Structures are given as C-alpha cells and as structure tokens.
Amino acid sequence: MPNATLTDRLLIAVDRRLPRRPLSKLPPGSRLRPVQGTIGLPIVGHTGAVIAAMVGEPMVVMRHRYDTYGPVSWAHMFGRRMIFVLGPDACESVLQNRDRAFANGPGWAYWIGPFFPRGLMLLDFDEHLHHRRIMQQAFTHERLEGYLEVMNPAIARGVDAFRPGPHFSVLASMKQLTLDLATEVFVGARLGPEAAALNRAFIDTVRAGLAFVRFDVPGGKWSRGLRGRRVLEAFFRDRLSEKRASSGNDLFGALCRARSEDGHSFSDTDIINHMIFLLMAAHDTTTITMTSMCYFLAKHPEWQRRARDESLALGKAQVEFADLERLPALDLVMKESMRLVAPVPYLGRMTVADTEVCGHFVPKDTMTAVVPYFSHRMPELWPDPDRFDPERFAPHRREDKVHAFAWAPFGGGVHKCIGLHFAGLQVKAILHQVLLRYRWSVAVDYETRFDFTTLPVPKDGLPVRLERR
Numbered sequence: 105m106p107n108a109t110l111t112d113r114l115l116i117a118v119d120r121r122l123p124r125r126p127l128s129k130l131p132p133g134s135r136l137r138p139v140q141g142t143i144g145l146p147i148v149g150h151t152g153a154v155i156a157a158m159v160g161e162p163m164v165v166m167r168h169r170y171d172t173y174g175p176v177s178w179a180h181m182f183g184r185r186m187i188f189v190l191g192p193d194a195c196e197s198v199l200q201n202r203d204r205a206f207a208n209g210p211g212w213a214y215w216i217g218p219f220f221p222r223g224l225m226l227l228d229f230d231e232h233l234h235h236r237r238i239m240q241q242a243f244t245h246e247r248l249e250g251y252l253e254v255m256n257p258a259i260a261r262g263v264d265a266f267r268p269g270p271h272f273s274v275l276a277s278m279k280q281l282t283l284d285l286a287t288e289v290f291v292g293a294r295l296g297p298e299a300a301a302l303n304r305a306f307i308d309t310v311r312a313g314l315a316f317v318r319f320d321v322p323g324g325k326w327s328r329g330l331r332g333r334r335v336l337e338a339f340f341r342d343r344l345s346e347k348r349a350s351s352g353n354d355l356f357g358a359l360c361r362a363r364s365e366d367g368h369s370f371s372d373t374d375i376i377n378h379m380i381f382l383l384m385a386a387h388d389t390t391t392i393t394m395t396s397m398c399y400f401l402a403k404h405p406e407w408q409r410r411a412r413d414e415s416l417a418l419g420k421a422q423v424e425f426a427d428l429e430r431l432p433a434l435d436l437v438m439k440e441s442m443r444l445v446a447p448v449p450y451l452g453r454m455t456v457a458d459t460e461v462c463g464h465f466v467p468k469d470t471m472t473a474v475v476p477y478f479s480h481r482m483p484e485l486w487p488d489p490d491r492f493d494p495e496r497f498a499p500h501r502r503e504d505k506v507h508a509f510a511w512a513p514f515g516g517g518v519h520k521c522i523g524l525h526f527a528g529l530q531v532k533a534i535l536h537q538v539l540l541r542y543r544w545s546v547a548v549d550y551e552t553r554f555d556f557t558t559l560p561v562p563k564d565g566l567p568v569r570l571e572r573r
C-alpha cells in the first residue's frame with residue numbers, strides 16, 4: 105500500500121468521526137444488509153476529499169473504505185449519493201451485471217455524456233449488443249493486421265522525430281505520437297494544416313468532461329468541449345460519403361463498411377458518434393500505458409535490456425502481426441504496468457432497478473463507481489502488490505489467476521474493452537521501435553507521482569535521459 109499522505113490521514117480521521125448511516129431503507133422482509141457510509145462535510149460531502157486523495161494516490165482512502173465499510177460503501181459526492189465498489193467479487197458482480205440492474209449510459213453520462221453521446225460505452229442492453237456486433241467487424245484479426253500496416257511507417261516517422269536529451273518528456277511525446285497515429289490509422293488521412301485545428305478540437309472535447317464548472321460559460325472548458333465536438337462532427341460528416349466508397353485500412357473506413365452477421369450496418373450519425381468516442385477511448389489509455397511502461401523500464405534497466413534483446417532478436421525494424429507473440433518481455437511489462445497504474449481506474453454505472461452486490465442492498469438510481477484498480481493493489485490477492493514484478497504474469501506463476509477480476513484494466517462483462525487487442529498491437533509496435541532506436545534512464549532515487557484526478561498521468565510529465573543507441 106502506498107504511504108499515506110497528510111491529506112489521506114486527515115480525510116480518514118474526519119471520516120472516522122462522522123456518524124455512519126445506511127444508504128437507504130431495506131425493502132420489507134429483505135435479508136440483505138444496507139450499504140454503509142457517512143454524509144461527509146456539509147454541502148460538499150466527500151467531493152473535495154476524494155478529489156484531494158486522487159490528486160495524490162487514491163489507494164489509501166479506498167483501503168480505509170474497504171476495511172471500514174466492506175466492498176460496497178457510499179459517499180456524498182457531486183451533490184448526490186454514490187457507491188464505491190471495491191474488491192474482485194464486488195467488481196465481478198457489477199460488471200457481469202446478471203440481473204441487468206447496472207446501466208452504463210446514465211452512469212457515464214455525468215462525466216462525459218454531452219461530449220460523447222451514443223458512443224458504444226454509453227449504450228445499454230439490447231441496443232448496446234446490436235451496435236457492438238457491428239463494431240466487432242472493425243476489430244477482426246484481418247482488420248488489425250491492416251491497421252498495423254498503416255501504423256508501422258507512421259510510428260517510424262514519429263519515433264525518429266524524438267529529440268534525445270537529459271529532460272525528454274515521455275508523456276508529451278507519447279501523447280503527440282498517439283495523436284498523429286490516430287489521424288492516420290483511425291481517420292485514414294495525413295492531414296495538412298487542418299491537423300492542428302482537429303487536434304485542438306479533439307483535446308478540448310476530451311478535457312471538457314473534467315471541467316469543474318459543468319455548464320456552458322463562454323471561454324470555459326465545458327463550452328470549448330461543446331465547440332470541439334461540433335468541429336469533430338463536421339469533420340467526419342464532410343468525409344463520410346467519400347469514406348463509404350473507399351477501401352483503405354483505417355478504422356473510419358472499417359466502420360463505414362462494417363456489417364454484423366445478420367447484415368446490419370451503421371447509419372451516418374452512428375459512425376460519427378462511434379468515431380469520436382473511439383478516438384477518445386484509445387487516446388489517453390494507450391498514452392498512459394506507454395508512459396507508465398517507459399517509467400518502469402527506466403526504473404528497472406534489467407527489464408529494458410531484456411525487452412530490447414527480444415526486439416533485436418526479431419531482426420526487424422517493424423513488427424508484423426505474428427511477431428507480437430515473440431516479444432514476451434514487453435507483454436509482461438505491459439500487464440504489470442497496467443496493474444500498477446490502471447489507465448481507467450474507475451468505471452461509471454447507475455442502477456436502473458433495485459439490486460444486490462455481495463449481500464448489500466443497492467436501490468434504483470444509485471450512481472456507482474466500480475474500482476478495478478483497487479483489486480490490482482490488494483495484498484489479499486497479490487504477493488508484495490506494490491513491487492514491479494512482471495514475472496508474476498509469466499506462465500510459471502500466473503498470479504492473476506487468483507480471481508477472474510484480480511486484474512481487470514480492460515473492464516469485464518459485456519462492456520469489456522473492444523479495443524484491447526488493438527491497444528496491445530499499438531503499444532508493442534511503438535515500444536519495439538523505441539527500444540531499437542533509443543535507451544532511456546532516470547536517477548536511481550527518482551520517483552514520479554501519478555495524478556489520478558482524471559486518468560492517471562505523471563505530474564511531472566516523466567522527464568527521462570533519452571539517448572540514441
């Protein structure tokens with residue numbers, strides 16, 4: 105468990121002094137237990153407290169909740185009651201959602217709804233399944249091979265443009281690289297001067313969900329997000345008919361041509377909504393994964409050497425699809441990095457019916473935060489959980505097998521990440537080329553701190569000493 109900061113200790117001390125209350129009354133005759141929690145401070149509840157903990161490391165406060173209230177607890181946040189779902193059994197129960205009581209649309213809408221309406225992750229039940237079946241056709245083995253073909257030369261250009269030096273910012277460089285790749289692999293265009301405006305629109309749209317002022321004040325994040333969304337919509341709409349007629353190896357074209365087994369396809373509006381959501385779903389997540397991998401590879405040079413040796417042994421400047429299995433060290437490092445720094449630490453849900461989680465009664469209309477990241481750090485599941493030890497995923501150990509939801513960076517159930525193989529492909533294709541061209545290091549005592557307020561990013565951008573090999 106990471107060390108408790110002063111803020112953590114303060115928050116826990118305050119929470120311990122507040123009277124415990126049940127989330128709601130139990131239905132008559134129910135044998136379930138009520139969810140327990142505290143109301144928090146007047147008006148703001150736990151909002152400031154939880155945000156303060158997330159600016160540091162949320163694990164300490166989550167551990168307090170788990171030890172005090174069990175796998176399901178409530179807090180008063182953002183003007184309403186919200187439950188936290190912790191530990192693999194509780195996460196499994198919500199994500200498997202056998203009684204269809206937890207919905208994604210209303211769960212995520214508060215955070216990203218106005219900017220990503222009708223993205224796949226925000227659809228529910230039969231409609232979600234219908235769209236997922238069509239979208240699956242854009243993620244087949246054959247399609248992934250096609251994306252890799254487009255990706256490889258674009259990666260080479262991006263990685264060649266790195267400027268080695270003693271303070272190379274890994275976060276900024278990986279962000280730029282994934283953004284450039286997205287225009288080629290997702291949109292299928294090497295954009296000219298319009299690239300900068302499109303990138304701006306995309307960044308504004310993604311960032312808007314995190315605005316504190318959550319309405320349309322001119323010049324504010326929210327308003328810039330709405331404008332960004334309109335720019336993206338216009339961009340994709342202008343290119344739709346041309347794209348429908350194309351046969352290129354890009355995701356936009358693949359969505360235009362995708363047909364489910366029963367012959368259904370997407371409307372123009374569906375394609376625009378899905379494309380904008382996909383850009384967002386892929387961008388920060390892969391950037392964070394590569395950044396944390398670079399961090400651990402810098403802190404553990406023996407793993408950097410091992411990964412580089414495997415890349416050299418391939419004898420190819422760029423990986424082909426079949427080569428991905430021949431880079432086992434990168435695979436282990438990717439899994440372990442995503443365990444220690446889960447790119448999506450929280451998943452949003454809302455109950456649309458009364459339900460039960462691990463013996464606790466959860467009423468309809470309860471905002472829910474599922475926290476798979478907490479399971480990643482539980483000493484009950486992982487030996488020495490805070491230690492970077494990629495071998496724990498190796499066939500002779502497979503510590504993740506302790507529970508189906510011990511390691512769940514891609515979620516689980518029907519909404520499990522549709523892009524997980526795409527992500528593996530992109531991350532490994534990029535790091536293979538980076539390892540062949542460069543070596544990087546940090547001072548022995550250097551520790552970066554991740555800011556979890558939104559998705560986890562190193563506060564200092566992760567400056568490393570980057571040298572050409």
Ligand code: HEM
Nearest residue numbers: 224225385386389390447448513514515519521522523527
């Ligand atoms: C390391 C990178 C990635 C991580 C950690 C990640 C994580 C996740 C997680 C946790 C979910 C589940 C959300 C929920 O249950 O509410 C999800 C869903 C999704 N992801 Fe990813 N993702 C990654 C990369 C990608 C990429 C590259 C794409 C597309 C190319 C993508 C597209 C999607 C989509 C469309 C969904 C919604 C699936 C559904 O609702 O059926 N993701 N992702």
